[in-house]
Amino acid sequence: MFQSFTETARPEQGPPRLARLRAAMQTAGLAGFLVPRADAHQGEYVAPCDARLQWLTGFSGSAGFCAVLADAAGVFVDSRYRVQARAQVDTAHFTPIDWPETRLADWLIAHLPEGGDVGFDPWLYTPEQIETARAALGQTGVRLVPCDNLIDTIWPDRPAPPQGAITPWPEHYAGQSHADKRATLGQGLRDAGQTSAVLTLADSLAWLLNIRGADIPRNPVPQGFAILHEDGRVALFTDPAKLDDTASAHLGDTVAPAPPKDFGPALDALTGPVRLDRESVPLWVVHRLEAAGVETAWGSDPCILPKARKTAAEIAATRAAHLRDGAAVCEFLAWFDDQPTGTLTEIDVVRQLETCRAATGALLDISFDTIAGSGPNGALPHYRVSEASNRRLLDGDLLVLDSGGQYIDGTTDITRTLPVGSPREAERAAFTRVLQGMIAISRLRFPRGLAGRDLDALARYHLWLADLDYGHGTGHGVGVYSCVHEGPQRLSRTGTVPLELGMILSNEPGYYREGAFGIRIENLIVVEEIAPLPHGDGATHLGFETLTFAPIDHRLIDTALLSTSERDWLKTYHATCRDKLGPLLSPSTRLWLEKVTQTC
Template identity: 45%
Template sequence: MRQTFDETTDRSFGPRHVPLIRQAMAEQGLDGLLVPHEDEHQNEYLPAANDRLAWATGFTGSAGAAVILKDKAAVFVDGRYALQVRDQVDTGLFEIRDLVEGGVPAYLETAAGKGQKIGYDPRLHSPDALAHLQAAAARAGAELRPVTPNPLDKAWGEARPPQPVAPVAPHPLEYAGEESSAKRARIGGALAGGADAAVLTAPASIAWLFNVRGGDVIRSPLPLAQAILNRDGTARLFLDPQKVTPDLPAWLGNQVRLETPEDLPAALGDLRGKKVVVDPAQSSAWYFEALAAAGAEVVRAEDPCTLPRACKNAVEVEGARKAHARDGAALSRFLHWLATEGQTNPPDEITAVSKLEAFREATGALKDLSFDTIAGAASNGAIVHYRPTQRLNKRAEPGSLLLIDSGAQYLDGTTDVTRTVAIGEPSAEMRERFTLVLKGHLALARVRFPAGTTGTHLDALARMALWAHGLDYDHGTGHGVGSYLGVHEGPQRIAKAPNTVALRPGMILSNEPGYYKEGAYGIRIENLQVVTPPEAIPGGERPMLGFETLTLAPIDRRLVAVDLLTSEERAQLDAYHTRVLAVVGPQVEPEVRAWLEHACAPV
């Protein structure tokens, strides 16, 4: 689980691997190849065997794409990775393009030649994304052609790592809170459009539905598998036999038929004449094509597990509370270290990351990190989702800020927390900007809202104080978080971008406004919070939902300009710190407890 800091790729990957890919393309009569970041399961984080984009280009970010043509190539990333891509990719070979503004379709329109045949692997593209790409290629007079095998896989050859075969183990009821059979009956009986079955390809849905966890995907306890859920709650689970632990068949029960991935094509053929739900955002075009060829009626609808999985039951919510109390103690020990040794001998980013992970490991309950820790000192903190490497590592200096965004995976919950800490004496500007971010964070934590409210409706609350000063940030304010699953979970989110999913009790989201001054420093304050059931407000007419904050760790009071806070905000911050001290204080050593009492003192 130890985080590594030397990249697994380097700038020579493109010059060494692209010629091999082009040779394999030519052997299949292709003039180009699309290389998405996504794998066969549309994962955000990938096992090494499926990280085709990294092998082709050297780029290791969690979002991106590439197009390799006979005489040119381009790699596409979003703004989070503007620095990283130029550090990892040979810019003499690859043109660097924006993934969001125009992206691959715009590139195909101008770069693809008339009559060219550009290959794509139908297992790696969602049908909707593929339709946009096909239309763009057609406008250029080119043709997208499905290919088997993938020329990149052929070029990778024997050097390609083996597919992961981590054991799949039961996730006990004391953590899951509901039997798999009950979930299957509930979800199967409510399939969209009166469908007979649903094809599930998202690892998180499979882990949740069958109450199992695996280890095929880095930073997430997920098994790579597929499943067919029938309307009556019975299911077929397609799992590599090497992953099947001795107690798994009995755990799944006789209503679940264990099969191998090689059995999947024939199983899809068995759905002839049936109505089958498939999620176009979660499943690749290959499934739609296979079902259509089999004579099934495809119902394009959201993965039926997505929304129920997001609404945590009482056991999962209580598990999240316990996980955050444990994690808060580890994080408080780290913040104490930063406030003592870290002030007299400021650490570099890698030292800070390693120290924090060691405190989490010392709990004895850590299963993994929930993502690679983001530690940005001074100007690196202004790079959203920056991740330290040996080449980019920077030491914190007096008068600077250190931003630490980290999380952990425990059996009872997944955490994600960001704290920004002053090293030495912060400037007046730092304190002002930090307090504006804090005001937005507090506003989003205390809001009450009626049923039907979406994260889009709430997003402005986190930005209003910044907007009043002509400031803003360019990332979302909150993402969903799983229960010992992925740290990024839909369908709920809080962001400017429109989202039609209403917030419901049990949903866990992050609350993470920020501010970033390019070349100087970054600020982000992040807690996780769970949506609470509707309650009546005295004198009110409608019950209102709200949030319960889960994360428990002090916020650096040295960065708070108290005169910018209202009396309500000061009382809210003091109440939060009182709770942190009450829950975390008894777990830590006397010297940490003494520091925590000071760190949590009223503002």
């Protein structure tokens, strides 16, 4: 079992640790210290040794940071985590701050009117982040200064860095050898007049070298750093113990593994220009190269866009993974419908769903901790059940069930909202408006060159008509047996990267009423080319192929709100579910699927 809930034991955090940090700040001559959620690889998920924010504050969300001063400590979180932060942190000592509405710079200026030095670990911040904050601070006298990580000096039992094994990922899934990838990106560096690029993102290493790892829970990527040279050679800096003979043979002679301690000296020996991604590279790397007199050039991580544009082999593999996963979800849904109302808890749901996925015999891990929020817990978009928060599913509840699996051939992510007993009319109306938004994105045809910010409003239109909305983006990028959250593409107000063929995204509008219920419906989609219509302008457009198949609960749909074309889409989608999933299901679940997909 891949347990995705936590026990009731809560680590000692808050006042004692905060006091020790403040003592360390005083010794270092600092007026403040910044504690981000990030690690040196800027991943969304961090290893236990890098969970400094949670260790200090108790907040376990995947985004946010804490600013600690002598007489104040702000925990900055966005709209997804505000309820969670208030529940998890000791508000007598930590103040939750609505971010980005309140900027770090503004908060520091208000709390340090006489100025002062605020320390930060340059391994954990990017040039973009620090430059933005420093510009906002201006000439106020508040200075951001790099320093050693003070949390590490006061964390006596800090876990050791992860040592997950590195394994080859089969080329028939990748669709391209790592030698070809390296040669292509090396040529790109030469064309740009650059000699090398520093790579720090774990999923970039995984993609470039066709490897996978086990350093981060739920994300099969290896932690490390790399230098890609213009001739296609790669220096990989990771613990050699992670590489067995098979992995070493896969990498070959043109990929040279070295221990992490050799990374700094290797930077010193480079001749420029060296490409750095200001949005992901640690500021420490910039300082090291500057100190060595190495010329640098800003540019995006060369793996970012090629990784996002999935090959035909990757798309074919992920289709197979989604059908397998969809069948497992159907087995769960059939089981769920057979349970008497009031007999299940959220943890029961998590265990059964993970059991159904494991029964495929192909599950390698879940792709993130399963979200199973019922009633008011469903109003927390990133809720994670614990033994302390676990509640029984009661008649009238809605259950938001967001989950996914990691398979050798793909990463899945699906959300279904399920009624417990008899749903209320207001909830059915809100659910239907969310469904209309999901259908709008699924059916969309759009010109090339548009980005997620150009499409996001279409998912919200029907909610806006009722003065409703949701605080998160409509969709994120997704990897193939990689990170379930993968950039740079996204469907959101902040998504500025044009969507291109082969990009996989989630399509997950929602609605949340604090203290009452939540709603979210999610399928994964991939960008495809759409043939021109007979009476159009003759230009080809882009659209989306749906990858996720599992029924959408008809008991929550107010069909009177749906247009004819929306009903037709839903009928076709459910017919496709029957055709694709039926042969993969047990006889009883096949009958259940036939029944629940005939309505509407």
